[in-house]
Amino acid sequence: METVRLAFKAMATRFEFMLLGDDPVHLRAAAEEAMREVQRVERNCNFYAKSSELSRINREAAQSPVRLSGLMLRLLSASEDLFHETSGLFDPSVAPALASWGLRHQTDSGRIPRPDQLQTLIKQIGLDGLSLDRSNRTIRFNKPGLQLDLGGIAKGWALDEARMVLEESGIERALLHGGTSTAVTIGSDAEDVPWKIGVEDPYLTARSKDEDASEERAWIATIPLRGGAMSVSGVQGKSFIRDDGTETIEYGHIIHPRTGRAVSGPRLSLVVGESATACDAWSTALLAAPEQDPPVRIQGTAFLKTDSGWIQTAGRVPETWLDRPASAPSP
Amino acid sequence: MGTLAGVLAAGQRIPAEAAALSSSFKDEPFPCAVIGFGEWGREIAAAIDDIEELELSVICDNFPLMLRRAQRAHPQAARVGDYREVLDNPDISAVFIATATHDHKEVVLDALQAGKHVYCEAPLANNIDDAREIARAGMAATDQVFQTGMLYRTEPQYRSVFGFIRSGAIGRPAMSRSQWHQKTSWRRSSSSAERARALNWRLDKDLSLGLIGEIGIQQIDVTSWVLGQRPKAVSGFGGIMFWDDGRTVKDTIQAIIEYPGGENMMYDATLVSGFDAAYDLLFGNDATIILRDEKAWMFKEVDAPMLGWEVYARKDKFYKETGIALLANATQLDALGQDPAEDDPNAKPPIWHALKAFADNLIYGPFPAVSDAQLGYESTVVAIKANEAVQNNTRVEIPNELYTL
The missing domain is CATH 3.30.360.10 (Dihydrodipicolinate Reductase; domain 2)
Incomplete structure (x- = not known):
């Protein structure tokens, strides 16, 4: 069996496709077609490129309805559905809050908005403040200051589109990931066993490196996937730390849509399911979910990792997935 | 709808009476079809979606897989497997032909014969005889818009540089x-x-x-x-x-x-x-x-x-x-x-500008396109x-x- 790998940059991260099959020429051609699907999604959904379709929506939808491409209509429809499924915890309208928290650009150093600024932000957030007309293919913003950022779902969506293209091309075994945080698979690996994806605990890894105890990564789970998808979200990565003398808090790039506050860590959520789109959005939503009352309507298996241990939020997490056993939610 | 200023910006040669006639033009977008939904056909379809004067009504491809992709990308458009169905459809006024180069001739000639306005991708054909036949048919269809796909002729940045060079800015x-x-x-x-x-x-x-x-x-x-x-x-x-x-x-x-x-x-x-x-x-x-x-x-x-x-x-x-x-x-x-x-x-890809010029010609024309039959033929040669x-x-x-x- 032959293996073909294709890596490329998109959505400010690195995508990598690994395809298995008998004909490497066919595998390469299929991988390139899948790559073009990801690039197409990126071109339409780029928040930063002023000429992208998303930027045009953000500029014009408050004035009048904006006609949508088929791709954007499907993606916004999925976003709206997931907004309702997650009880509003996944909300792609948190874009203005990210800027206020100084978490928009990689070069931003982060800042805590004043309470009055937070009050203004909360009024701007909310996907219920837009009208998506699915039959006429238009979108209209009804709330002042509303801005969409599809960063919490576009990667998963692009991977689902890529998987569909590969399946249409007859590919039977593949692993695709975007930035190592969202992955989808087709079939199983070369040994006919599920693809295995390790999940790293960023805090344990960082701690062990700080203490110079070990350079080894701290794997906290190994997820078997056979045709499924998964996504991991964490506070770390794009974040900043503030110490007010009594406690040290890390603020991450996930905004709680109801409070307008940046989610603080350490927290890591992991969602396993059929759709990378849903996994991507749900893993973002879970970071904002209350520990004691997580949403349960998720299609798939999900759990949240905090300093107090694993908290299973939905589905049944097989113990064999976890390198350390899951615990019940903290009292 | 398109404006005369927009037409002028795209470098179209407009008959003097066009402006006077503009008030009689209908407000509804022109129903059109894309024939050939491969990579380039998808780009054309995406550009059409972004031009308010055009309505992508039908997508045609003889490969069912491409039609499934068409359904995902353009759910509003009907899908057919035989281009003759598009040509027989009286509601379709314009067709964009993005089939394989060697398949252009039959589709272009039939489309012009059916009275459709035609945009044909470049190169027109893979041999001189076919290219000549296509270009002659396009030139003879004086009541229809016929545009060939030489993209930079309607791209604003290239047009600007062209004028700049012609004014002597780079010397000899x-x-x-x-x-x-x-x-x-x-x-x-x-x-x-x-x-x-x-x-x-x-x-x-x-x-x-x-x-x-x-x-x-x-x-x-x-x-x-x-x-x-x-x-x-x-x-x-x-x-x-x-x-x-x-x-x-x-x-x-x-x-x-x-x-x-x-x-x-x-x-x-x-x-x-x-x-x-x-x-x-x-x-x-x-x-x-x-x-x-650009x-x-x-x-x-x-x-x-x-x-x-x-x-x-x-x-x-x-x-x-x-x-x-x-x-x-x-x-x-x-x-x-x-x-x-x-x-x-407001940046748009070159194909958008090419299709916008085509759309403006539908509204104000037909007049010779900037990328006309002769240019398409010469470039193909x-x-x-x-x-x-x-x-x-x-x-x-x-x-x-x-x-x-």
Whole structure:
């Protein structure tokens, strides 16, 4: 069996496709077609490129309805559905809050908005403040200051589109990931066993490196996937730390849509399911979910990792997935 | 709907009475169809979706998989497998033909016969006889819009640079150099081996005009346009340097295109390396202009005369050179309070401008398109002869009479 790998940059991260099959020429051609699907999604959904379709929506939808491409209509429809499924915890309208928290650009150093600024932000957030007309293919913003950022779902969506293209091309075994945080698979690996994806605990890894105890990564789970998808979200990565003398808090790039506050860590959520789109959005939503009352309507298996241990939020997490056993939610 | 100002900006030649007639035009968008939903057909369909004067009503492809993709991308459009269904549909007024090059002729001739307005991708055909037949039919259809796919003729930045050079800004044109580099197999995939063979016509030297004919045709046209000349000969080289997968079309090519005025254009294209992507360089004794990503910069010689405005223009460093940014719509951007150095929020790809020009012609025309039958034919002749030179590693002359329709 032959293996073909294709890596490329998109959505400010690195995508990598690994395809298995008998004909490497066919595998390469299929991988390139899948790559073009990801690039197409990126071109339409780029928040930063002023000429992208998303930027045009953000500029014009408050004035009048904006006609949508088929791709954007499907993606916004999925976003709206997931907004309702997650009880509003996944909300792609948190874009203005990210800027206020100084978490928009990689070069931003982060800042805590004043309470009055937070009050203004909360009024701007909310996907219920837009009208998506699915039959006429238009979108209209009804709330002042509303801005969409599809960063919490576009990667998963692009991977689902890529998987569909590969399946249409007859590919039977593949692993695709975007930035190592969202992955989808087709079939199983070369040994006919599920693809295995390790999940790293960023805090344990960082701690062990700080203490110079070990350079080894701290794997906290190994997820078997056979045709499924998964996504991991964490506070770390794009974040900043503030110490007010009594406690040290890390603020991450996930905004709680109801409070307008940046989610603080350490927290890591992991969602396993059929759709990378849903996994991507749900893993973002879970970071904002209350520990004691997580949403349960998720299609798939999900759990949240905090300093107090694993908290299973939905589905049944097989113990064999976890390198350390899951615990019940903290009292 | 389109405005006359927009038409003028796209460089259309409009009959004087067009403005007076404009009030009688209908407000509904023109229902149109895309025939051929491969990679380029998808780009055309996406551009149509972004032009309010056009309504993508039907997508046609004889491959069911492509129609499934069409359904996902354009759920509002009907889908058919036989282009004759499109031509029999009285509601469709215009068709955009993006089938394989060697399949253009039958579809274009039938579409014109059916009274449809036609946009035909370039090259028109993979042989001179078919190209001539297509162009003659397009020229004869005086009551219909017929536009060929020479993209840069309607692209604002290229149009701006064209006028700039014609006004003498680079002095005496000396030579040009263009490249197109992309790391890709150029191969399409299908679960069916038979379908894969059909989809990969680009890799078959008996059907395809290769990199210089399918890609280079656009860049060679830029030099021909700027010089106001048609190539008289092409020397070609190349080989299969990396993608040795059974294809018969070269994956890396070089060519020198000779013009009657003595200028030469150097061209290279490869599927092996993506380094430095694609650009066009136009050299003169006073300045050199580079066009890339629909942006342009001018590099002046030390002894070049002052143009006046360049003192105030934005300048960008390129290693040890300083480029003066040439912006097609700098004045408008300034008026809108936008920084010309930033990404232009109204930027559109060249295909969008080409289709917008077509749409404006539907509204105000028909009048001869900027990229008309003659231009499409001449460009196709160059593509065919250049490919012949590349495939045989030889020099091929293009007699002037070959350009006559």
